Amino acid sequence: xxKSFSFLPLLVLIVTLPILxxxxxPAEQGAQEAAxxxxxxxxxxxxxxxxxxxxxxxxxxxxxxxxxxxxxxxxGLVHEFSTKMDPEMYNGTFQTGQRIxxxxxxxxxxxxxxxxxxxxxxxxxxVAQYWAPTVGILAAIVNSDVSSLDKLKTFDGGKFLSxxxxxxxxxxxxxxxxxxxxxxxxxLSEKMKQTKVSVVSTEGDTATxxxxxxxxxxxxxxxxxxxxxxxxxxxxxxxxxxxEDAHKQLAELTPEKVTAQKEQTLAGL
Numbered sequence: 200x201x202k203s204f205s206f207l208p209l210l211v212l213i214v215t216l217p218i219l220x221x222x223x224x225p226a227e228q229g230a231q232e233a234a235x236x237x238x239x240x241x242x243x244x245x246x247x248x249x250x251x252x253x254x255x256x257x258x259x260x261x262x263x264x265x266x267x268x269x270x271x272x273x274x275g276l277v278h279e280f281s282t283k284m285d286p287e288m289y290n291g292t293f294q295t296g297q298r299i300x301x302x303x304x305x306x307x308x309x310x311x312x313x314x315x316x317x318x319x320x321x322x323x324x325x326v327a328q329y330w331a332p333t334v335g336i337l338a339a340i341v342n343s344d345v346s347s348l349d350k351l352k353t354f355d356g357g358k359f360l361s362x363x364x365x366x367x368x369x370x371x372x373x374x375x376x377x378x379x380x381x382x383x384x385x386x387l388s389e390k391m392k393q394t395k396v397s398v399v400s401t402e403g404d405t406a407t408x409x410x411x412x413x414x415x416x417x418x419x420x421x422x423x424x425x426x427x428x429x430x431x432x433x434x435x436x437x438x439x440x441x442x443e444d445a446h447k448q449l450a451e452l453t454p455e456k457v458t459a460q461k462e463q464t465l466a467g468l
Contacts, residue, residue, distance in 0.1 A: 242406035242422040242429040247396040254391035258364030262357045266426035272442050273356050281351035283452045288461050289348050295468045296341035303334045335370035
């Protein structure tokens with residue numbers, strides 16, 4: 200049986216890949232830092248910089264954490280995707296998303312009074328509290344550097360994370376801050392702030408670090424050096440296979456399959 204082609208899951212994969220590996224600085228400054236990272240860090244320093252960057256909503260830390268060839272892999276994958284997709288279908292998806300985001304923002308009070316919303320098993324005040332950060336996340340993505348194929352052709356993960364990534368991270372923090380915690384329990388942000396990383400052992404290009412977060416058992420992580428960057432061994436071991444799998448999926452994205460989906464997708468939009 201032939202495998203069916205699904206446009207939206209693949210779109211989600213491509214768009215979210217750069218941030219699946221975590222009050223930011225201005226986008227231009229962040230992009231410069233991503234292009235010209237600081238001096239090489241040790242295994243514990245690398246992980247600490249990643250944790251601190253994510254906690255401070257400076258998402259370029261995620262990009263700077265990756266070796267240069269990994270960054271090229273991500274950019275290349277997105278650029279390849281941009282050559283495969285139909286402009287009308289892709290751009291139309293994001294244009295619809297932009298209209299939805301604007302509608303949710305401008306007509307909040309009207310929508311919240313809709314019987315379907317009022318009938319949800321969630322207090323109305325809670326729905327209202329979560330509304331702004333949720334809409335903010337959607338708006339940031341649909342208006343970002345991945346919102347059209349022309350923009351996607353020149354996509355740069357460092358710039359994306361230091362602009363859209365920072366905004367999404369801020370909204371996620373705002374969202375998580377609204378989630379009730381038990382008395383005396385730290386929020387995720389506070390846990391990350393107090394997390395400490397130390398070196399257990401080092402041997403050549405392999406090291407073991409210890410990650411200690413308040414209220415949790417210490418966790419040891421094996422790190423390896425790749426192109427002067429210390430990254431988790433699990434990431435290094437799986438990266439090549441994950442990239443090959445992604446390219447195989449893109450290879451299956453033929454013009455015929457895209458055209459077959461176009462009419463259905465545009466009708467849905």
